[in-house]
Each structure stands twice: as structure tokens, then as C-alpha cells.
Amino acid sequence: MTLENEGDGALGEVCGRCERICEPGELEKCPVCRHIFCLYCVYRVGSRNYCSRACGDSFFFGDADDDEDLPED
Numbered sequence: 001m002t003l004e005n006e007g008d009g010a011l012g013e014v015c016g017r018c019e020r021i022c023e024p025g026e027l028e029k030c031p032v033c034r035h036i037f038c039l040y041c042v043y044r045v046g047s048r049n050y051c052s053r054a055c056g057d058s059f060f061f062g063d064a065d066d067d068e069d070l071p072e073d
């Protein structure tokens with residue numbers, strides 16, 4: 001399991017975390033790091049879904065008022 005699968009652009013059919021081939025409905029985009037993850041890799045905080053515990057915790061505990069300052073594509 002690596003995170004090497006970056007730069008693929010739009011929502012694809014492969015989870016960026018486990019690289020499993022998924023149905024489009026099984027994939028979500030992490031609101032923190034914008035990585036694509038599947039429902040098997042999801043980390044839930046409250047009613048929101050994240051790609052990993054690190055993202056969920058950082059968003060939950062951080063001051064993420066502005067979500068426009070992530071220059072990552």
C-alpha cells in the first residue's frame with residue numbers, strides 16, 4: 001500500500017489508497033488532501049468521511065476555515 005498514485009486528475013475508478021478498482025459510487029474525495037479513497041479506506045469523523053485518520057484528525061482539530069489554500073493538484 002503506497003500513496004504513489006497521484007496526479008491522475010479527475011475521479012477515476014481506482015482508490016488512491018488501496019489501489020482497488022471501485023465503482024464510482026464507492027469512491028469519495030478527501031476534503032483535506034483531495035485524494036480519492038474508497039469506502040473500505042474511509043475514516044469517519046462525525047458525519048464526514050476522510051481518506052485517513054491523519055486527515056480526519058487534522059480537519060477536525062485544525063482551524064480549517066478556508067479550504068481554498070491547498071495548492072495541491
Ligand SMILES: [Zn+2]
Pocket residue numbers: 015016017018019020037038039040041
Ligand atoms: Zn481503498
Ligand SMILES: [Zn+2]
Pocket residue numbers: 030031032033034035050051052055
Ligand atoms: Zn486525506
